[in-house]
Amino acid sequence: MATHQYYQPSMATNVPSKAPAPAGLYPVGRVAASPADFSDSSTTGGSRTTGYSANTSSYSGSINGDYESSAMSGVDIVDMLNDRVHSSFDPMPLDRGLETQAQTSGHLNAKQQELLELQALAQRRLKGVRSSFNEGLKAARETKRDLEWTSRRVSALKAKAEKAHPEEYRRATSKYAFDDDF
Incomplete structure (x- = not known):
């Protein structure tokens, strides 16, 4: 019988798995979710935001909601990380x-x-x-x-x-x- 690695998510989601897992644990690498969707409407003002949507509404809402709230506050994470890398690296x-x-x-x-x-x-x-x-x-x-x-x-x-x-x-x-x- 194959051994499986498990993780415990902070929020409960319904993710189908091939092997039965202990209660509250899901196998790593076997998460069934659709790939990230990029659309023109998901980018605003030069910043990249992903319109990632999973099968479960609570999962999708928590990720997108947190990211969208930080994007709405005017902080562009990609630009901020680029600025930090450029300011810390002297060529x-x-x-x-x-x-x-x-x-x-x-x-x-x-x-x-x-x-x-x-x-x-x-x-x-x-x-x-x-x-x-x-x-x-x-x-x-x-x-x-x-x-x-x-x-x-x-x-x-x-x-x-x-x-x-x-x-x-x-x-x-x-x-x-x-x-x-x-």
Whole structure:
């Protein structure tokens, strides 16, 4: 069996219900009433009043009678609530916050663009440095190869000169001493 929530109205009304309720209590959400009726005759002087009518005359009379008596006294509840909300809410701090947020976002986007440009520049420079390094490495290898060839060629000529002219070679080496390790 389903459990039901009940409320007790301040005034007794006849509201049909599907489940039997204890005396004086009615299930919430099962009130049978017609929807609110809005008509041109129910609005006066810019204020909105609802011509809500329920099936029971005492219910309709108590709600409409209380509201109509307050509306008749010249107090517009909607305008009064709007005035209170507008007087209690100051949009200036919110506007300043939005302005600060927009400026900060703009600065952040500008810095991000600047960072991307600097990153692209660094990539281009790195590419150039790598190319220069590779060219330098290639030149160093060629130079080393040329030096090794020259060293072998000088050693071969020295050996040939020593064999062909041993006496002149010995006198030249004693007169001009040089380091062999070079």
